[in-house]
Amino acid sequence: MTRNHVGSARAGSNPAAHEFLLSSSSPVLLLLHVRIWKVLLTLFLFPGFLKPYKNRFFQPGLLPFRSALSSIGPPGLKPQYQSHPSQNPSLPTSLPLSSQEQSTPPATMTGEAVNPKAYPLADSQMTITILDLVQQAANYKQLKKGANEATKTLNRGMSEFIVLAADTEPLEILLHLPLLAEDKNVPYVFVPSKQALGRACGVTRPVIACSVTSNEGSQLKTQIQNLKDAIEKLMI
Numbered sequence: 459m460t461r462n463h464v465g466s467a468r469a470g471s472n473p474a475a476h477e478f479l480l481s482s483s484s485p486v487l488l489l490l491h492v493r494i495w496k497v498l499l500t501l502f503l504f505p506g507f508l509k510p511y512k513n514r515f516f517q518p519g520l521l522p523f524r525s526a527l528s529s530i531g532p533p534g535l536k537p538q539y540q541s542h543p544s545q546n547p548s549l550p551t552s553l554p555l556s557s558q559e560q561s562t563p564p565a566t567m568t569g570e571a572v573n574p575k576a577y578p579l580a581d582s583q584m585t586i587t588i589l590d591l592v593q594q595a596a597n598y599k600q601l602k603k604g605a606n607e608a609t610k611t612l613n614r615g616m617s618e619f620i621v622l623a624a625d626t627e628p629l630e631i632l633l634h635l636p637l638l639a640e641d642k643n644v645p646y647v648f649v650p651s652k653q654a655l656g657r658a659c660g661v662t663r664p665v666i667a668c669s670v671t672s673n674e675g676s677q678l679k680t681q682i683q684n685l686k687d688a689i690e691k692l693m694i
Contacts, residue, residue: 575633576624576648578692584609585649588621589658589689595670596660598678603659605632608669612638617669619645619689620680623652626666635667645689 572579580588595601600618602611611617612635615651620639639646649655652664659665670682 492563520667524608532693572624572648572650573629575629576622578689579624579650580692584647584651584688585654587685588649589654591678591685592621592655592658592668592670593660594678594681596658598673598676600671600673600676600678601659602669602671603661603665603667605667607637608635608667609638611669612640612642613672615642616671617642617644618672619647619670620650621655621668621684622646623655623664623666624650625652632667645686647689647692653683 592601602608608617608620612620617639620635622635626632636646652666655668656663656665659668673679676682
């Protein structure tokens with residue numbers, strides 16, 4: 459049965475409906491057929507037409523759901539797609555360090571680049587203890603960060619002890635603190651890294667000096683006193 463017959467059967471005996479079907483559906487179908495043939499002809503004459511779109515939309519890294527889809531299947535079936543190189547055990551996740559880089563620790567840890575004026579300098583174990591207490595003091599609001607704030611606590615008699623960064627450049631910008639701390643009879647100590655001191659203070663930027671302040675009812679009073687005694691032994 460042809461298209462006109464189908465339209466006649468659907469329209470029944472109504473000539474107006476039959477005329478509407480012929481006038482409305484025929485141009486739409488004709489336009490659809492023309493566009494389909496244009497697409498097919500373009501793909502036939504230019505086979506590389508879809509190559510840029512293929513590279514854009516079918517990269518494994520742009521389809522994160524492929525890793526989830528690859529896990530669906532029989533137990534012995536290996537995943538076909540992996541969205542990240544780290545998921546592939548055959549690919550190295552990081553480049554190996556050379557033997558010189560592996561055997562050479564940072565200069566701040568060996569003390570090679572530490573200014574000799576940075577005295578007394580805490581060792582690795584004492585540095586961990588100091589930074590841990592600094593972090594607790596920051597949580598208890600008993601910490602002042604920066605050389606200027608540390609100077610204020612010394613002048614006001616609020617400081618329990620001063621922590622300084624030995625890798626400060628130039629070191630002279632905070633060498634007034636040891637002199638002032640000695641006048642106020644407050645212990646002070648240097649730690650190797652200003653970046654580590656900043657992290658202990660709860661900030662992402664380096665901190666060159668900080669002051670742990672006093673508080674009568676603090677739960678850190680015993681730990682602060684023990685560390686002050688250790689710093690005084692280090693200065694002898």
